[in-house]
Amino acid sequence: MADNDTSKLSAALEDYLEAILNLSAERGVARSRGIADTLGVARSSVTRALRSLADRGLVNYEPYGIVTLTDDGLRIAETVARRHEIIQSFFVNVLGVEKDIAQKGACEAAHALGPAIIDRLMGFIEFVNDSHKNGDDLVGRFRQFCKNRPAAKDKTPSKATRRKATKTLAHAKPGQKVRLTSINAGQKLRSRLAALGLVPNVEITVVSTGRPGPFMINVKGSKIALGKPMVDKIIVE
Amino acid sequence: MADNDTSKLSAALEDYLEAILNLSAERGVARSRGIADTLGVARSSVTRALRSLADRGLVNYEPYGIVTLTDDGLRIAETVARRHEIIQSFFVNVLGVEKDIAQKGACEAAHALGPAIIDRLMGFIEFVNDSHKNGDDLVGRFRQFCKNRPAAKDKTPSKATRRKATKTLAHAKPGQKVRLTSINAGQKLRSRLAALGLVPNVEITVVSTGRPGPFMINVKGSKIALGKPMVDKIIVE
DNA sequence: TTGAAAAGTTAGCCGAGACTAACTATATTA
DNA sequence: TAATATAGTTAGTCTCGGCTAACTTTTCAA
Incomplete structure (x- = not known):
């Protein structure tokens, strides 16, 4: 018992x-x-x-x-x-x-x-x-x-x-065009990226996804290199 | 990565x-x-x-x-x-x-x-x-x-x-006849039980299984009352 | 713009279930 | 029957994955 x-x-x-x-x-x-x-x-x-x-x-x-x-x-x-x-x-x-x-x-x-x-x-x-x-x-x-x-x-x-999971820039393939939805970061980082033209709704073309080399994107004609930490913070669709 | x-x-x-x-x-x-x-x-x-x-x-x-x-x-x-x-x-x-x-x-x-x-x-x-x-x-x-x-x-x-799992006396139902296989206890307890006729190979008839009252068995004509702890230690088939 | 509410984090606790190392009891066998 | 091998236990540690309570950050609305 x-x-x-x-x-x-x-x-x-x-x-x-x-x-x-x-x-x-x-x-x-x-x-x-x-x-x-x-x-x-x-x-x-x-x-x-x-x-x-x-x-x-x-x-x-x-x-x-x-x-x-x-x-x-x-x-x-x-x-x-x-x-x-x-x-x-x-x-x-x-x-x-x-x-x-x-x-x-x-x-x-x-x-x-x-x-x-x-x-x-x-x-x-x-x-x-x-x-x-x-x-x-x-x-x-x-x-x-x-x-x-x-x-x-x-x-x-x-x-x-x-x-359709939330995608970050890290999910994008070279040559792919994506639209920036939001940036998962604080005020200061957002404004730094904004200075580079990275604001919501902007079109991004992925040039190369790094490995090796930096992650390269094209925004309104200007090439921008991003580090891995940045890439993970940029939400796109 | x-x-x-x-x-x-x-x-x-x-x-x-x-x-x-x-x-x-x-x-x-x-x-x-x-x-x-x-x-x-x-x-x-x-x-x-x-x-x-x-x-x-x-x-x-x-x-x-x-x-x-x-x-x-x-x-x-x-x-x-x-x-x-x-x-x-x-x-x-x-x-x-x-x-x-x-x-x-x-x-x-x-x-x-x-x-x-x-x-x-x-x-x-x-x-x-x-x-x-x-x-x-x-x-x-x-x-x-x-x-x-x-x-x-x-x-x-x-x-x-x-x-067929190993059965103890506790699994037996009233009226059931079982044969004692072994006793899962130390020397002293085994000899105490042996004095009551409870030795390997002996036939046991279950009289009542307690709840309420003691667990009663019949061994070679003599009725024996056993406590719950005992019942769990007596292996039968 | 400020202050409360909501969201998120930190710190510390707990129980389950595994492990190793060292000890004790039982069994075997020479 | 004593020595040793095997089985079983104890004690202490670890990780995982929950929890609460208290604190901090962010958001939102007045």
Whole structure:
């Protein structure tokens, strides 16, 4: 019983519970060393985590003893393990992601996704299996679909995601024409730049973006060299 | 360029970048207050995060100034935002999860899932859309499938997930017969229990599990009352 | 133009969760 | 059964990412 703390468990402590469950199942018994190895943390970290879990009434733990789950701990551990498996199964069996990559992603995602999403996900996996029994090989069709599709790079934002962030002069490319919107600096700097013709609404043509050399721009016919700190302060569109 | 740190960014800092990107797009400019409101953190936390991001060369930031993303920061922010959207789109448009629940889950999962999984997920969404164009309403079929399926509870582990964790006497139900495997305690306690007939391999019948009253067991015809601390130390199968 | 309100920063605190180094308890085995 | 190896704990430190309270800067309106 102990504290029966209502507050949600941290992802780290959930991982400890899951590790204890797995070790219990695999080796018959969970010991500190095994937990440390499984999670890749120091033994001392395990000691502290076990004390914390014992305080919450989730494990039976006493110094130098073996670790067992209480009813409450078992319930949580099984929930986490189940989420983990459902997510991993989706990644591997539906999406066709490599097992070790899926493993890593599923482990983290298991803490992020609530019951509603997990239930739907499991339902979806069942749906896919069911379809297969009825002669519709969804996964096979998906694999085929992937082959005919140019691989999208994670780094390249899709049009749907593209946003217009506030741009500074530093974002501009050589030859590009931009309009000065504002200057992100104090009074004195603004008036210094104003003396060079750099005022709101003026048109700027980028000559070269430095690296090496200074950042060169053309404003109303006159070339101006700017240092990196300036370039970051000039907001353009 | 500043530091150009190779180390991976924390989930929290990724969230700051994403918030800056969104604010830039929505309000034209990102300021400290807006970031604090968006993320629901104190303004002072934002100040510190911005300093950290500026140190890594991801934002242009100076005290009291507005915040803009550098090229590197923009790249990361867009990547995170894209992941976020892809995951959320999957939850909402494929799984049919409610938008605000999906929102929360997707936000956290966006930090957990790497390029490989994200790419597949996006591919899958495209596949579903493509199927729909070709007359196969996958999502509709899934919805229908869900209706005919008894809702699974998140808390109840499926048989596939069920594991045999190390059980203590505390897990046993009244009337249940178990066999004592070992006792998780020191020499002195073990011999005390041995005097009561509690030795490895002995059969134990659970009479009552306490709450209220003591935990009662039957060992070779004799009834024994055990305290909670004892019950947790007796490993059974 | 000045003075209050809003925005932003500083300083100091906290808890979680990791680490290392040094110590102690338990197990093994010669 | 004593010596040693292994397991486990303690103590102290660090980083991260929150927080509050108090202070400073900027903005805006009278």
